[in-house]
Amino acid sequence: MAGATKEEFTNVLIRQAMALFGEERTEELRSSLEERAEQLWLLDQAPLDREDEPAVMFFP
Amino acid sequence: MTQWSYPGVAETAARIRSGRASPVNLVEICLRRIEALDDKLRAWATVDRRAALDTARGLERELEEGGLRSPLHGIPVGVKDVYYTAGVKTSAGSKLLEDFVPEYSATAVQRLESAGAIVLGKTECTEFAANDPAPSRNPWNLDHTPGGSSSGSAVAVAARTCFVTLDTQTAGDVLRPAAYCGVVGLKPSYGRISRHGVVPVAWSLDTSGVMARSVEDVALALGVLAGHDPEDQSSSTRPVSDYSGAVRGWSDPPTLGLLRRYFYDHAGEEVREHTDRVVELLRSAGARIEEVEPPEDLGLVYAAHRAVVFSECAAYHQETFRQRPEDYGPKLRQLIELGQVTPAVSYIQAQRLRRRFGRRLGETLRGMDALLTPTTPTTAPSGLSATGDRRFQIPWTFAGVPAINVPSGLDRSGLPLGIQLVGALFAEDRLLATAYWCEKALGVDLHPPVDE
Numbered sequence: 001m002a003g004a005t006k007e008e009f010t011n012v013l014i015r016q017a018m019a020l021f022g023e024e025r026t027e028e029l030r031s032s033l034e035e036r037a038e039q040l041w042l043l044d045q046a047p048l049d050r051e052d053e054p055a056v057m058f059f060p
Numbered sequence: 061m062t063q064w065s066y067p068g069v070a071e072t073a074a075r076i077r078s079g080r081a082s083p084v085n086l087v088e089i090c091l092r093r094i095e096a097l098d099d100k101l102r103a104w105a106t107v108d109r110r111a112a113l114d115t116a117r118g119l120e121r122e123l124e125e126g127g128l129r130s131p132l133h134g135i136p137v138g139v140k141d142v143y144y145t146a147g148v149k150t151s152a153g154s155k156l157l158e159d160f161v162p163e164y165s166a167t168a169v170q171r172l173e174s175a176g177a178i179v180l181g182k183t184e185c186t187e188f189a190a191n192d193p194a195p196s197r198n199p200w201n202l203d204h205t206p207g208g209s210s211s212g213s214a215v216a217v218a219a220r221t222c223f224v225t226l227d228t229q230t231a232g233d234v235l236r237p238a239a240y241c242g243v244v245g246l247k248p249s250y251g252r253i254s255r256h257g258v259v260p261v262a263w264s265l266d267t268s269g270v271m272a273r274s275v276e277d278v279a280l281a282l283g284v285l286a287g288h289d290p291e292d293q294s295s296s297t298r299p300v301s302d303y304s305g306a307v308r309g310w311s312d313p314p315t316l317g318l319l320r321r322y323f324y325d326h327a328g329e330e331v332r333e334h335t336d337r338v339v340e341l342l343r344s345a346g347a348r349i350e351e352v353e354p355p356e357d358l359g360l361v362y363a364a365h366r367a368v369v370f371s372e373c374a375a376y377h378q379e380t381f382r383q384r385p386e387d388y389g390p391k392l393r394q395l396i397e398l399g400q401v402t403p404a405v406s407y408i409q410a411q412r413l414r415r416r417f418g419r420r421l422g423e424t425l426r427g428m429d430a431l432l433t434p435t436t437p438t439t440a441p442s443g444l445s446a447t448g449d450r451r452f453q454i455p456w457t458f459a460g461v462p463a464i465n466v467p468s469g470l471d472r473s474g475l476p477l478g479i480q481l482v483g484a485l486f487a488e489d490r491l492l493a494t495a496y497w498c499e500k501a502l503g504v505d506l507h508p509p510v511d512e
Contacts, residue, residue, distance in 0.1 A: 001405060016401040029397060036370075036398050039363035040406045046360055046413050054411035055264075055418065 001044060009037035009044070066220045069277040070304075073131040076123065083116040083123075083134030087178055090136045093221045094180070097510055100202060102195040103215035105141045106149050107181035112136070115178045122176075131280045131304070133176030138216045138225040141182040142189050143169050144257035152259040153187040153194055153209075155387045156380060166257025167289045168226055168268050175284040180222055184212030186447060189228060189261045190373065192389030193447055198240060199508035200475050204440040207237030208447030209261075210271065214241035217271045219510045224272045224281045230261040230369060232436075232453025234269040235480060238465040240440035240448060242476030242506035244495075245271045246278045247453075249486045250460035251296035253282075254289035262372035263294070264411075265365075265457055275466065275496040279303040282488060301489035310493035313346030314429035316481075320351055322358040323452060328438045334477050335434045338468050338502065345501040352431070355420035356413075358455055364410035364417075365458045371407045374399025418459040422484060425461075429494040431482040435465045439475035452480065462488050464495045467506050476506055 001009065013033045017026040026033070067075070075081035091109055098104050119134050139145060142152045144162035151157045165173070173179065184194040186209040194211035198204040199219045206215045213225035214237035227234045229247040238245025246269050253268035260266050270281045283303045289295040318339060324332050343349055374381075374396045381388060381396050388396070425431065437449050456463040462485075465478040481498065483491030 001403060012403070013401045017397070020400055021397060025397075029394065032394060032398060033401070036366075036402070039366055040402070042360055042363045043367060043406055043409050043413070046364075046409065048409065048412050048416065052412045052416045054408050055415035 004041070004044060006038055006041045009041045010034055013037050066273065068274050069131065069135055069223050069272065069280050072135065072223070073133070076134045077128060083119045083178060084113065086134060087112050087116040087136050087180070090180055090221055093219070097219055097221065101197055101199055101215050101219055101510070103183055103212040103219065103221060104138070105151060105182045105184045105212065108148055108179070112178050112180045119176055119178065129174070129176035130284055132172065132224070132284055135177050135224065136180050136222045137172060137177045138181065138183045138213055138222040139169055139179055140185050140210050140213050140225065140227045142185060142228055142259040143226060145169055145179065145182065148182065150182065150259070152189065153185045153192070156384060157259070162257070164257065167254035167291055168285055169257070171285050172226060177224070177284070183210070183216050183225055185209045186211060187389045187392050188259065189230065189233060190395055191391035191447065193444055197444065198440050199510045200242065200440070201473075204442050204475065205240065205444055205447050207240040207440060209233040210237050211447065213271050214238050214243055214245070217241070217243045217273060218508050224270060224277060226285070227269045227271055228255070228258060229267050229269050229453070229457055230265045231365065231457055232450035234271065235435055235453045235463055235465045236448055236450055238271050239435035239478035240476065242467045242478070242508065243271050243273055244275055244278050244467065245269065245465045246282065246462070247457065248282060248286065248462045248488050249296070251294045252462070252486065252488065253285045254292045254295050256289050256291035260376055262369045264372060265368060267457060275464070275492060275499045276304065276307055278464070279307045279492045282492070286488070296486065298486050303489055303492050306489035306493045307496045310497055313348065314494040314497055315348045315427065316342070316494070317352035317424065317428045317431045318349050319354055319431055319433045322354055323433045326437045326451060327434050330471050331434045331436070331438060331477065334469060334471070335479065338479055339432070342498060342501055347501070349432070352424060355424045356417045360413065361417055361455050361458055362451055364413045365454045367402055367406050367410040368414070370395055370399035371402045374402070414458055417455070418461070418485070421459050421461060425484045429483070430491055433480045433482070435478040435480035439471045439473070439477060456482050461485050462491050464491060466495050466499050466502070467504050468502050469504055470506070
């Protein structure tokens with residue numbers, strides 16, 4: 001979702017939640033979904049270098 | 061009730077060696093204290109009295125025959141209820157595991173037992189070590205949270221119902237309860253202590269840790285627990301240091317980096333003022349302290365950590381959550397649902413940021429013995445429906461570096477305050493030595509009013 005706005009992140013999460021949990025539960029989760037969307041948008045803005053590889057399950 | 065002067069592991073071990081203390085007597089004292097206090101404190105999920113006493117008798121016989129396994133020989137300990145314990149219920153604070161009795165013990169538990177520690181039982185934790193609170197209460201004020209997820213462990217150590225506890229941290233699960241309850245809590249480097257046989261929260265973050273009443277005691281426990289475990293894919297093969305030797309051998313005042321930005325922005329006034337006083341006290345004792353900048357936007361680090369925790373936790377619970385959603389508490393349920401809708405790309409970006417943060421943090425720590433921050437934004441909040449703010453502990457868990465809480469005083473309402481020291485990856489020896497120096501310079505020894 002490179003370059004997506006906060007609202008676009010919110011819409012994606014809400015659509016996903018509607019599909020998985022239904023309308024009633026999505027409404028209950030709305031403020032948390034909006035908070036998550038803001039965090040994911042912030043993460044999307046992070047200026048990472050191409051050389052930055054993920055630390056997935058990093059084994060020291 | 062049995063009053064107890066509680067000399068700590070090192071001194072008690074010396075008494076055991078010289079025959080002035082007996083493992084059976086120590087276990088009896090701890091059991092009496094649990095019996096007297098636990099109705100109100102709710103630190104313990106399961107106490108195995110008979111097994112603890114039988115083990116103590118066996119260890120006493122070994123002593124009579126001249127055998128001493130380690131400095132933990134005959135020392136009563138507690139184990140957070142996420143660690144598998146053979147033949148003893150392991151529920152992780154969840155209805156889903158209320159009848160689960162593992163057939164084997166976690167590697168870390170086996171190491172404690174091999175070293176001669178006596179496991180009294182399992183300590184309470186939040187549901188699956190996530191956010192739905194444990195029944196435990198803060199021994200400094202029963203109306204305040206003890207923190208979490210290692211809630212019962214912090215209470216058990218603070219109330220002197222055991223000497224050491226074995227715990228886990230995924231966000232701030234060791235250091236925050238340690239700070240709220242006024243005990244020392246260490247989260248070592250990721251991979252330093254095995255997490256084989258531990259109910260997971262998020263595999264790439266879960267780190268085994270310990271709590272005790274002093275830095276020296278924590279160092280002794282780490283010495284027994286640290287080391288490679290082939291059963292744990294994330295277990296480090298790096299050599300284990302002599303942690304208690306490092307603590308005892310240190311004399312020079314440390315060089316510390318004070319992190320005000322982010323921490324002072326989010327801390328309450330009393331915590332800011334207290335931390336400034338601690339800094340002045342440490343400076344006057346000889347520490348070199350300079351203010352440093354966080355190597356990354358820590359708000360961004362927080363967001364990245366949440367993306368990782370939510371995603372991995374949702375993956376672990378996927379099948380069970382589909383089958384038995386009604387058996388999950390509301391906070392864990394929400395965490396799993398939010399994880400289910402977190403995009404894969406966000407998870408990967410978070411892990412990329414994590415690697416960069418770890419690298420930059422290593423550069424910040426170069427030439428320093430440790431970074432210093434307040435451990436928590438405030439002292440333990442009132443109420444038992446939440447476990448407090450984890451944002452001050454998250455960066456270090458995310459980077460995989462060791463961090464320790466050192467109790468540093470009481471606030472105006474009589475609740476414990478603590479400082480957090482953060483070390484370089486796998487430099488636990490240096491971090492513990494620094495923490496020991498700070499502990500001695502501060503001269504704080506906290507006793508909650510549970511015996512009054």
